[in-house]
Amino acid sequence: MSTQENQSLAGFSLCEDGDNVMQLSEIREMVEARAKAEQGTRKNTAPRNLNVMECVMAEDVGLGELYAKIQRGRFVFNRQSREWMEFNGVHWQLDTMERSKTRVADVVSVLLKEAQKVGVQASEAMRDGNEEIAKMYESQQKTIMNRVRRLRRKGGPEACLEFAQIQEDPLAIKGDEIDQEQWLLACKNGVIDLQTGEFRDGKPEDFILKASTVRWEGIDCPAPNWEKFLLEIMSDDAEMVDYLRRLFGSTLRGGDKEHILPMFFGDGRNGKTVLVEMVSEVLGSLVGPIPSEMLLDQGMQRSADAPSPSVMSLRGLRAVFASETDEGRRFSASRCKWYSGGDHLVGRWPNDKRPITFPPTHTLFLLTNHKPHAPSSDFAFWDRLQVVFFERRFVKGEPQKPNELPRDPNLKDKLRQELPGILAWLVRGCLEWQQDGVNPPPKVLAATDEYRRDEDLLSIFIDECCLTVEPDEKDPTTRVNATEFYDAFVKWYGQNISKKKNFPQRKFGKLAQEKFPKRKVGGKNWYYGVLLSPDFKSEMGLFGKSDD
Template sequence: MIKVHKYYSTNQSPRPIDRVLARLSGVKRSGSGWIARCPSHNDQRPSLSVNVDQAGNVLLYCHAGCRTEDVVRALGLSMSDLYAEKPQRRPERKIVATYDYVDENGALIFQVVRYEPKSFAQRRPDGKGGWLYNLDGVQRVLYRLPDVLKAKERGETIFITEGEKDTESLRALGLTATTNPHGANKWRDEYSETLRGAHVVIIPDKDEPGRRHAEQIAKSLYGKAASVKIAELPGAGKDVSDWLAAGYTREDLESLVAEAPEFEPEEPEPAPVSDFEVCDDSVDTDLANAERLAALHKGRALHVPAWGWLTWDGKRWVRDETGEISRLAIETVKSIYREASRCDDPQKRKKLADWARRSESRQRIEAMIALAGPLLAARPDQFDRDPYLLNVLNGTLDLRTMRIREHRPEDFITKIAPVEFDPAAKAPLWEAFLERIFAGNRELIEFIQRAVGYALTGDTKEQCLFILWGTGANGKSTFVTTIQSVLGDYALQTPTETLLAKRHDAIPNDVARLKGARFVSAIESSEGRRINEALVKQLTGGDRICARYLHREFFEFTPECKLFIATNHKPVIHGTDYAIWRRIRLVPFTVTIPEHEQDKELPRKLLAEAPGILNWCLEGCLAWQRQGLGVPEAVRIATEQYRADMDTLAQFIADCCILDPNAKATAKELYEAYVDWCKENGEEPLSQRAFGRSLSERGLTPARFGRSRTRGWLGIGLAAEPPLPPADGADTSAENVRNADLNAKTSQARTFADANLGVFSGNFPYIGKKPENCVRICPQNEDFADGKRPADVFAPSVRGVEAAGGADDSDDDEIPF
């Protein structure tokens, strides 16, 4: 009879090792296995080693030489009893749902698969019609992303659930809903960026992980979304799907959302501020005094090496230009006397009092301040870093939600608008003023409102330069100075020279002043002054720039400014490239206010409406966030005409050149003729390099001529004779000269086209013999299908005359060139 060994477990299915050990005698532990007497021979001393491999199979080895089969047979077992049973194959899971995660254009990125029994997996297309069950290197996006983006654009509420099934339950009610992949506690900051400016309601699952997940999302969205609410569901059920299945309706959910409060993160308890405590005997050193200052006045003073000291005035951080840090240092000295009075040790008390008296010297105070700098250090990029916070007298406004809260040092704001926010304030005089100066053009008024609203923020994504142009007495200066007064520190009037091209680079102190400024204006510019195009691109491009204050270190910052130039003369822009002209918005001020209507007290009267004007700006900010800046027709036409007027090269070609596929000119003679033409016409010539680049942009071909390989151009030549001066007594008015010039060019173009062009197709000329080889000569060197009406090299002159009602002797739709 075989005895059951104590190692055998009878309360579960026997494992192979259990079966073997139960039939052996003399079993003892040996390392990770056992030793026992071999049943296959008369074993007086244990000689059988027993072990288990990773799969659970039993390994037997008799050191006396018995075969494993004999040992197994002696135990009354078979060899199969040594092997673990193969695990039963897991029941095949059934796919019950798939959820597609797509990009903003609807292209599939990855898929979440739901199985029964309930489990989930993520997979992505392998590019061969199959799937890879991982998301390595795959962009994570919100579920139903295109729907989310459309709802945000329309200002609709977006619901966030914990899972795709709940999202689909809400979509069945006609609501926009989304979720993040991977479930609870997997929210990413990039999801919050997607929802920036949106109205969001979070519906958590009704358990502790669900509530924590909702809190995590709300904190991430706070300050980015236009509004955030957490809607806790009443009643039974685990999630919103269960809640709806229990009989609740869309109306119930909407009522719940309406009553839910706006999310506000809990404020951390401020650390108590106490007098400096002496930790060792080193109480009478300059460093100890610096540590005292830093401890006593933390939150009231900061040191930025590139700027100097800043102090907190209760509403913002300000540059210390009045010696406030010295006053704080004097307060610190007085605190040493208080330390002495609390000290029980007479010797230490006397030592502290003596040190307090010596610390009153100028030398000790200056040393204290110098050593405290590193202890209270801050960087320039810590300040004014939230582009959607606007500081006003009675608090800080969040421009995404238009909610106001108390001033906080930890916001690191250095600016303030000297106006109190009053949501009920109106500005009827201001609105009447706008109606007058823009002649009731509502489209233009709403555009300028959005432009100023955009300027309230530190966002520069529109990358614009606003040029407010018109003759005098049209209200543009009053408009600019009023906005400056309302915005206070956020507005800056910079010398026009800052934005104009200079022969020599000066110390960039004027550029350093732009740090943190949002509405930057320049009033008037002399006629013929040229814009510093490179600087304008830098200031409006969203890139970091380097600047410094006089006698200070250089520092880098990202400009937040929106540039407004109010001028009677359009500044000169030589560049013809898209990079500069896409930034220009020329706002025409076409109304001249008669002298009898001019009110010298108007600026003062408008300032009385400052809270209402601030509300007008805030409404523009919300409108800009909802619909963007846009370009009204008046601005588009004025900007196009401005660009045409600035294209001096096209005017030179029209006056002095012929365009012919067989024409050619050396680079030297062409450029010299251009420079002479510029001198005669009071224009500043392009550099030779820029001149050549502009010719190439117009589709002309550089070449080399003759054995000397002289540089030159094909397709253009100099006209044989310059234009004749007007005859005595001729009408030389600007309008008549332009009309005569256009008529002459029209005739010249037609004669040239009839004589030299194989094709004159549609509404504009081509050079070439066959339509498929035709190339239009134009600034952009683009190919157009027949029948379209693009601009060509003479279009600036033509458009200018047509806009002024000039003569046109053509009897068809052909455009001369």
């Protein structure tokens, strides 16, 4: 093994820290990955089409050009994020250890070889009696060594990198190229074509940054504990397990997704958090959390020009998870539709000078123990929502109820042993989704419809407290006074929904007109086709109101 290879492996060592021991097999995998990244990319000789002396004579600009020629396909500067990236043999990664700077040493190696070659030419010229030619070569050698010293001094590598990314053929990208291959999924040892399930080597020109950290072991890699876990949390409903596979599989594609908003609902200790944690471990940087507040009604709106790091964090993700909401909070329908739809997102990091527009690549999931209030009349919102109810509970002691099962304290460890199998499960789900769509089963549709009915407070009030009749504008017995109708609803609302907050009259009127025709007769407003029930009027003391 060469000295450089030994140095590159200096960070790999057997180490013991409590129960965490790095095994030889893990070290071997790391070495193989590093070797794959190095293979064919490190160049200690100048490219054939580049005149080294021309670069030397061009000073810092030329040294930057030489660096760009040597390191193209291995390092690249992202102008949008203002940071260097490194190709690791499978996909690009952020150059957090500044290896782009240390690899200026490759330019030094090329210069030293050129200096050696020029020195030989000077000696040969002197031996042949060509003193002037010999002096020219000696001058060139001196200039080369001056450039070497420049690169080895403080500020030299930085200048080299700066000029490498601002030349005519820059070692740089705009940044829009990153993670644009919607049908490719990078993992630890290669790239999966999600349209076919085929596996291949990664390429620098794929410009994949976000990747799974799990090794691909084939489409049929098993995960028996995972399959058992899914059946348990879905109450042994195989149709629901198939749906989850298609749902999560659909998230793998990075764009043009179905416009859906899955909501995983149920009391704690029901498995939904473990489900999401395992998928997140498999997909790594391809998924991430977002604050649930991004989806909820915030009241006062922030300035559109304010920094929006939460929005920018969505860029390039395949799935995002918003966990838990306070009981009684209300969804912002416009936010939910924006973050779960196909419209381009706009945001900026705190230090960005201007906003960035980018296409959404993610599927948004909401995990909650409490159903936030949602607008019952917003068709587009409910068309996106898919409610998955987790009715099982996993308890420490002996199960006491039919929906309870004993908790397995080693479950996560068992599932982590099957991460390659879970990755295969996800890819199979993606292939199934392309053929059948997400296709929510009747249980999901029923849970969503029930949620919507629960949120339609006016319908609940009408079912409990009113009579519906055929509307007839010529028949005063088929109508209710608008003020009386609202007053009755407010009393019912205060007793059954909230004593602290009144229901806005304007909002009530809008909802009521969606259900019943409203007419102005005799200077008063009336709703036709609905009456307050006698029992409710008696209970609330509403008799005596005039219908004249």
